[in-house]
Amino acid sequence: xxxxxxxxxxxxxxxxxxxxxLRIGKFTTSPAAANKSSPTPIEEAASADMPKAxxxxxxxxxxxxxxxxxxxxxxxxxxxxxxxxxxxxxFEPRLGFYACKQLLVAALLALxxxxxxxxxxxTAQLVLAAVLLALALQQxxxxxxxxxxxxxxxxxxxxxxxxxxxxxxxxAVLGISSTMWLNEHxxxxxxxxxxxxxxxxxxxxxxLQSAKEIGCWMAELPKEGVSRRLAWRGVKLLVRxxxxxxxxxxxxxxxxxxxxxxxxxxxxxxxxxxxxxMGAHLLWFGAxxxxxxxxxxxxxxFVVLHYSLVGILHVQLLVSHLCTEQFTAAEEKSLGxxxxxxxxxxxxxxxxxSHWFHGGLELQIEHHLFxxxxxxxxxxIAPRVRAIADRAGVPYKEMPFLTAVRICLExxxxxxxxxxxxxxx
Numbered sequence: 001x002x003x004x005x006x007x008x009x010x011x012x013x014x015x016x017x018x019x020x021x022l023r024i025g026k027f028t029t030s031p032a033a034a035n036k037s038s039p040t041p042i043e044e045a046a047s048a049d050m051p052k053a054x055x056x057x058x059x060x061x062x063x064x065x066x067x068x069x070x071x072x073x074x075x076x077x078x079x080x081x082x083x084x085x086x087x088x089x090x091f092e093p094r095l096g097f098y099a100c101k102q103l104l105v106a107a108l109l110a111l112x113x114x115x116x117x118x119x120x121x122x123t124a125q126l127v128l129a130a131v132l133l134a135l136a137l138q139q140x141x142x143x144x145x146x147x148x149x150x151x152x153x154x155x156x157x158x159x160x161x162x163x164x165x166x167x168x169x170x171x172a173v174l175g176i177s178s179t180m181w182l183n184e185h186x187x188x189x190x191x192x193x194x195x196x197x198x199x200x201x202x203x204x205x206x207x208l209q210s211a212k213e214i215g216c217w218m219a220e221l222p223k224e225g226v227s228r229r230l231a232w233r234g235v236k237l238l239v240r241x242x243x244x245x246x247x248x249x250x251x252x253x254x255x256x257x258x259x260x261x262x263x264x265x266x267x268x269x270x271x272x273x274x275x276x277x278m279g280a281h282l283l284w285f286g287a288x289x290x291x292x293x294x295x296x297x298x299x300x301x302f303v304v305l306h307y308s309l310v311g312i313l314h315v316q317l318l319v320s321h322l323c324t325e326q327f328t329a330a331e332e333k334s335l336g337x338x339x340x341x342x343x344x345x346x347x348x349x350x351x352x353x354s355h356w357f358h359g360g361l362e363l364q365i366e367h368h369l370f371x372x373x374x375x376x377x378x379x380x381i382a383p384r385v386r387a388i389a390d391r392a393g394v395p396y397k398e399m400p401f402l403t404a405v406r407i408c409l410e411x412x413x414x415x416x417x418x419x420x421x422x423x424x425x
Contacts, residue, residue: 072336074392108136134309142359144170171277177262232424251311323411
């Protein structure tokens with residue numbers, strides 16, 4: 001599979017120039033040979049025929065997925081735009097913009113401390129401090145995201161500074177493993193929503209996002225016998241209520257889960273810098289709760305409320321992609337990067353006064369097409385991306401945040417009904 005466009009997502013043009021000196025040959029294949037290539041086991045599972053009951057349920061409940069369109073719609077125009085943006089210097093960040101964002105994080109942290117430091121001792125005070133601290137962590141997450149995408153610092157000689165700033169915001173402030181996030185997130189950008197392979201959108205057995213995942217899910221079950229049937233029954237029970245449990249799980253559990261998997265990853269990978277930064281997070285957060293809140297009851301209330309508010313960030317991350325289309329590697333190749341990214345991504349419409357709250361996630365289409373582009377450039381290029389989509393006839397999905405949440409819940413409900421008609425035999 002040609003990964004040229006995926007390579008250029010993450011690298012400046014000069015990286016390709018360096019690779020030319022290392023070239024030892026040119027890979028060629030005939031159309032006949034290409035057609036004989038064997039699919040991977042996951043591709044086989046994702047493209048396997050559904051059982052008859054599932055097919056009937058799909059016909060009644062699930063919207064028909066669009067056929068894979070003509071190869072490469074909009075791809076040439078997208079590549080031309082990418083070249084133009086590099087020539088225009090659009091990938092150079094404005095340090096003043098990001099300095100203000102970093103100051104915002106510091107100000108929110110200071111305000112949350114100040115609210116609890118005051119003499120009064122009220123529920124409103126506790127709630128306000130939890131909100132301010134959650135906003136601080138949300139904004140730090142956006143900064144960590146942009147930094148690790150090379151969107152904050154100039155590109156030459158930045159590795160150490162980038163890692164330090166990433167560890168500060170992602171590790172010390174937010175409390176997650178920046179190494180884990182970077183590895184998973186780059187894979188997510190390269191093959192967004194590929195069934196059972198996108199590490200940031202694989203939720204077996206909690207949430208079924210597409211009928212294409214059913215075959216992949218079955219491959220995870222015990223091979224035969226009673227244990228297979230019991231496991232499948234458990235999966236169906238979870239998915240049957242996925243549209244009901246989605247928001248409660250994300251808001252109430254998402255934060256704890258992210259912290260836990262970060263530590264598991266960092267320990268297994270021996271990512272010492274990650275552990276140092278995450279340890280710093282635990283120290284300051286523990287001191288914050290222990291020193292600024294007088295009773296254990298208030299401390300518990302604060303942690304539960306604060307972590308639930310941070311869960312809003314997880315909802316923001318999910319609705320940019322959840323319940324859009326999913327494609328196998330072969331289908332991605334047919335679509336081309338531009339069309340593939342637009343079909344698996346949605347933008348969130350927002351007003352000037354709420355841009356800061358979404359942190360660039362509202363322009364997810366532009367971000368997925370140009371991951372290294374600084375946040376302050378995304379809105380400026382959006383009309384050019386939309387123009388390419390319009391000319392190519394590729395849907396450009398944009399909707400309000402609450403509408404996106406509603407659509408996700410409706411699709412999860414439809415998929416729950418679909419899975420209910422599937423037998424594991």
